[in-house]
Structure formats: structure tokens, C-alpha cells
Amino acid sequence: MSEQEKAEELERASVDKNSGFAFHCHHDVLAEYVTDYTERVAYIKRCKPKSEQELRLRLFRLIPEDRLPPEYIKARAEYDKAWAEADKAWAEVDKARAEYIKARAEYATQLGALHRELCPNCPWDGKTIFPMEDK
Numbered sequence: 001m002s003e004q005e006k007a008e009e010l011e012r013a014s015v016d017k018n019s020g021f022a023f024h025c026h027h028d029v030l031a032e033y034v035t036d037y038t039e040r041v042a043y044i045k046r047c048k049p050k051s052e053q054e055l056r057l058r059l060f061r062l063i064p065e066d067r068l069p070p071e072y073i074k075a076r077a078e079y080d081k082a083w084a085e086a087d088k089a090w091a092e093v094d095k096a097r098a099e100y101i102k103a104r105a106e107y108a109t110q111l112g113a114l115h116r117e118l119c120p121n122c123p124w125d126g127k128t129i130f131p132m133e134d135k
């Protein structure tokens, strides 16, 4: 989509932003947060059936932020913030998992010796404590 087309789409949407809450971004959702309005318009033109495009494009509108209840906007911001924190937490989980996998490999021999010492008469075969049932 050219800059001129983007400007026209935003003008049609009566807003100067490319993101925000919008009506009918998807056919089965009344209002939702849109991160890239012009890209969604381009996607509708590129991928949606020709017979649906006129209606989709006519109804898909960014909602002026000053028309929305502040609490509604705040709720969305809190949701975004929670996701950002979750993403950060998952990055920490991934890092810790990698460290743990590295430690398991590094200490496998030591752990095996400790197991033999502390777990006498153990049927553990390296995969299960029920080696006969497994076969």
C-alpha cells in the first residue's frame, strides 16, 4: 500500500492514527484493538473474497479515542501490560530451562553415582522404574 493510499484510508477512517480500537476489523467481532489499520485494509483487499470487500471496508473504522470510555481504554492497556510481563516471564523460563538442560548434561555422571549410592536395589534402567512393564 502506497503512502498516498495509507493517507486516504486513514482519512476515510476519520483518524490520524494507524492503530487503536476499531469496529468490524473481523466479521464476528464488534470492536477490537487494531495494531495496523492500513495493513488490515490491504489484507482485506488482497485476501478476502471480492463479494465481501465492499462491506468489510465500509464498516471497518478506527474509533476516535476520545469517544471511548477511559476505563475501557485503561482495561486494554492493563491487558497489554500483563502480556508484556508474561512475555518477559516466558523469556526467563526459556533461559532457565536452557541452563537446567545444560546442568543436567554437565552433572549426569555425578547424579548417576549419587543415585547408585542413595537408591539401593533400584530397578531404574535409565528410562523407567518399571523396566519389565515397559517391554
Ligand SMILES: [Zn+2]
Binding pocket: 115, 119, 122, 123, 124
Ligand atoms: Zn532409583
